[in-house]
Amino acid sequence: MDxxxxxxxxxxxxxxxxxxxxxxxxxxxxxxGGDVLETYREMWKGAFGNFxxxxxxLARATPIIxxxxxxxLAFRAGFFNMGAEGQMVLGALSAALTALYIPGPGLxxxxxxxxxxxxxxxxxxxxxxxxxxxxxxxLLITTLLLNYIATLFAGYMVAYPxxxxxxxxxxxQTQMIDASAMFPKLFQGMTVHLGFVIAIxxxxxxxxFMKHTTKGYEIRMMGGNPLFASYGGVNRGKLMIISMFxxxxxxxLAGASEVLGTQYRFLDGSLTAANYAWSGIxxxxxxxxxxxxxxxxxxxxxxLQTGGMGMERNTDVPxxxxxxxxxxxxxxxxxxxxxxxxxxKKAGAKDGSAV
Amino acid sequence: xxxxxxxxxxSYGLVTANRNVSFNLxxxxxxxxxxxxxxxxxxxxxxxxxxxSPTSGHIKINGQPVVFHDxxxxxxxxxxxxxxxFMLFPAFSIAENIVIGREPKKSMMxxxxxxIEETISISEKYNMPVDPKKKVADCSLGMQQxxxxxxxxxxxxxxxxxxxxTGVLTPLEVKELLASIKSLAAQGKSFIIISHKxxxxxxxxxxxxxxxxxxxxxxxxxGETNEEQLxxxxxxxxxxxxxxxxxETGKPVIDVSGVSIKGNKAKPLLDRIxxxxxxxxxxxxxxxxxxxxxELLQAISGLMAIDEGTIVIQDxxxxxxxxxxxxxxxxxxxxxDRYLWGVSKEATVSDNGIMGHLASTSKRGxxxxxxIRTLVSEWVDRFAIKTxxxxxxxxxxxxxxxxxxxxxxxxxxxxxxxxxxxPTRGVDVGAMEIIHGELLKRREERAAILxxxxxxxxxxxxxxxxxxxxxxxxxxxxDAATATEEQISLLMxxxxxVG
Numbered sequence: 094m095d096x097x098x099x100x101x102x103x104x105x106x107x108x109x110x111x112x113x114x115x116x117x118x119x120x121x122x123x124x125x126g127g128d129v130l131e132t133y134r135e136m137w138k139g140a141f142g143n144f145x146x147x148x149x150x151l152a153r154a155t156p157i158i159x160x161x162x163x164x165x166l167a168f169r170a171g172f173f174n175m176g177a178e179g180q181m182v183l184g185a186l187s188a189a190l191t192a193l194y195i196p197g198p199g200l201x202x203x204x205x206x207x208x209x210x211x212x213x214x215x216x217x218x219x220x221x222x223x224x225x226x227x228x229x230x231x232l233l234i235t236t237l238l239l240n241y242i243a244t245l246f247a248g249y250m251v252a253y254p255x256x257x258x259x260x261x262x263x264x265x266q267t268q269m270i271d272a273s274a275m276f277p278k279l280f281q282g283m284t285v286h287l288g289f290v291i292a293i294x295x296x297x298x299x300x301x302f303m304k305h306t307t308k309g310y311e312i313r314m315m316g317g318n319p320l321f322a323s324y325g326g327v328n329r330g331k332l333m334i335i336s337m338f339x340x341x342x343x344x345x346l347a348g349a350s351e352v353l354g355t356q357y358r359f360l361d362g363s364l365t366a367a368n369y370a371w372s373g374i375x376x377x378x379x380x381x382x383x384x385x386x387x388x389x390x391x392x393x394x395x396x397l398q399t400g401g402m403g404m405e406r407n408t409d410v411p412x413x414x415x416x417x418x419x420x421x422x423x424x425x426x427x428x429x430x431x432x433x434x435x436x437x438k439k440a441g442a443k444d445g446s447a448v
Numbered sequence: 449x450x451x452x453x454x455x456x457x458x459s460y461g462l463v464t465a466n467r468n469v470s471f472n473l474x475x476x477x478x479x480x481x482x483x484x485x486x487x488x489x490x491x492x493x494x495x496x497x498x499x500x501s502p503t504s505g506h507i508k509i510n511g512q513p514v515v516f517h518d519x520x521x522x523x524x525x526x527x528x529x530x531x532x533x534f535m536l537f538p539a540f541s542i543a544e545n546i547v548i549g550r551e552p553k554k555s556m557m558x559x560x561x562x563x564i565e566e567t568i569s570i571s572e573k574y575n576m577p578v579d580p581k582k583k584v585a586d587c588s589l590g591m592q593q594x595x596x597x598x599x600x601x602x603x604x605x606x607x608x609x610x611x612x613x614t615g616v617l618t619p620l621e622v623k624e625l626l627a628s629i630k631s632l633a634a635q636g637k638s639f640i641i642i643s644h645k646x647x648x649x650x651x652x653x654x655x656x657x658x659x660x661x662x663x664x665x666x667x668x669x670x671g672e673t674n675e676e677q678l679x680x681x682x683x684x685x686x687x688x689x690x691x692x693x694x695x696e697t698g699k700p701v702i703d704v705s706g707v708s709i710k711g712n713k714a715k716p717l718l719d720r721i722x723x724x725x726x727x728x729x730x731x732x733x734x735x736x737x738x739x740x741x742x743e744l745l746q747a748i749s750g751l752m753a754i755d756e757g758t759i760v761i762q763d764x765x766x767x768x769x770x771x772x773x774x775x776x777x778x779x780x781x782x783x784x785d786r787y788l789w790g791v792s793k794e795a796t797v798s799d800n801g802i803m804g805h806l807a808s809t810s811k812r813g814x815x816x817x818x819x820i821r822t823l824v825s826e827w828v829d830r831f832a833i834k835t836x837x838x839x840x841x842x843x844x845x846x847x848x849x850x851x852x853x854x855x856x857x858x859x860x861x862x863x864x865x866x867x868x869x870x871p872t873r874g875v876d877v878g879a880m881e882i883i884h885g886e887l888l889k890r891r892e893e894r895a896a897i898l899x900x901x902x903x904x905x906x907x908x909x910x911x912x913x914x915x916x917x918x919x920x921x922x923x924x925x926x927d928a929a930t931a932t933e934e935q936i937s938l939l940m941x942x943x944x945x946v947g
Contacts, residue, residue, distance in 0.1 A: 305814055305815050305817075306810075306813050306814055306815065307806050307810045307813050307814075307815060308813060310799065310802070310806070310815060313792075313795065313799070314792050314795065314799070314803065317792030317793070317794045317795050318791065318792040318793065318794075318795075320788055320789050321789060321790065321791055321792045321803065322792075322803075323751060323771060324749070324751065324771065324781070324783060324789045324790070324803075325771075325803035325804050326770070326771045326772035326775045326804060327771075327772075328770060328771075328772065
């Protein structure tokens, strides 16, 4: 009974946000002189209209789901990991370089690339956790700033030492990896690849992990009330470093999956320009850090993008409508955070009073 | 009749907080409103003060029906309320706080001189001395309460509602407050007092109305009743008298020696604290809150680092050890602030229950849902914890039920050493009885218990020895069998021990 109510309540707000986003989007469409129903129909078609569009949406959702899951894990523990972008980029770079330079058969290259991405991105993220637990440096700020270091470092690496000098292109990118090390496509001729399966399995796995393991329990308690967790004997510093490692590792996996499954090389700016990391953070916030919810929210955000592209192809309405809808979603998410903050403050004032 | 509340009913959805409650107040009367947590006292007073509107029923003042939409309406009808948590501006002076909302003005400007004069005149009129220029932040809680009452009087209140007025006061301050209430009543002011504390109620009130589950179980004259009868009316059954056997104490379970925490103020937070608690012994720590008790508990349980001294539990030196190590060495801990330390409000009852019990409720890192259910539902039964289910979020439990859950969780550790900090703060008589009984049972089972409480009666009832803390030091140790309340109060206020 309680569970059902909680689930429904958890669903109401994201749904309201989506409805509001679509309404505001409708106003914007009217303002640019478009036909609302027609535009949304084209948007739907662009995202889910046929098998190609559907799998394209799933492919685009893959990195968003993975980043979202990584961030969700840290958020659940109450640690605001804003460094998904840098972690993802370092993961992608490590995966590309490992796949390029490790000798051996394709499968070994692929696995080594994944492991390298996980370790590098995990350590990069855990470093921020360590700075916080050891020196009290605010995690939110360090992770944000570490993004710049990571993306600029990766940019340098592919602009100079590891730049692809074989082709005629002047892009800052690595060489293309061996075809044998690439993620297989799920369907012939479609963009969606093995990474999507990994993402879905991981979402389910994280759901079970959170619910049924002692570590998951400790993470939930730390996120719910850090003082309670410390009082009960959970070591905050240790948990912070561990959960930041895993959180970063999953973001790194997102990067690896993009390299191995979609781009087949590391191209400077390709991950940051697509805003995968920030969409992932949005998905997490929209789903209140619930792993399965995060996967759905990531799918929604991805559909907004791919649908927006379809809409732009077939109507006169510009792609920016998608951004407007996303912006309204963000507004609603921040409103949700504010409301729960106010509620918590109010509840705090009521504590201990006789009723 | 000055005030009549007639058949007040207040429902929130399916929950009825007040059902057909009738309540009245005569001029110059002190009328106490008592009941367990969740009995509907505060709801009734919020209705009277215009903060809630009743689902049905009427309020009459001097025979005239009135409707209050917000507290301003209530204040206009000369009703004033002093909340449990004071509503003062700490950075402002006493005079500024008292005149707030009715500030004297000179043309457009605030007239501070007049404000001070008004404060002096009102404090003299009601014989409640204050220093008008003193900042509220520098006042004791007792003084702050006096300011609250004067503020209400300055607003012209004839009916004054006091919500749990003595919760934060020292015994001496309580005496002064009760005296002030009596003298104000003699001058024609009328009081409604919400309280848990039966002895104070018996001393100060003329009539007592008891609420239980939102219904009035009776209104009695204070002269014609006694505490037992009132408890029965509140709880709805007889309370069992606690039996304390005399026990031979064993070896020391915890040995605290020379523990200091410097802090960043001039005075250390803890100043060379040394004591032991032995097997089968309850040592009470008395003191006004904020004299180092919280720091002492956090130091012992590993939540706060100490600068000097050693702490030994069960012959293991746990100085500087982690919370987990200390718990493993034999500590269980009922924390003083249940919402701050004791639970995660968003988490379920069972999640809150297994903190510290993971070893017995999991296998190789996987939680055993069945073991958890068995464990927690046993506590729910034994402690009569009212909860929808084990999956109900902790925030939906009343304070008393949450406290019972925490006590059950910590007692179930069966640890040789137990810290019980404010184990019954804000819980009702029924829950208090259960918790006290369980603590004494642990004592019988030869556990060592450190009981920290701001309730003197609780300490006197349970403890074998009493330590008194004042400004971070232990200023006295008394044998509970012979100690008197006066002795302890004096030590708590920083006086020297007598006798």
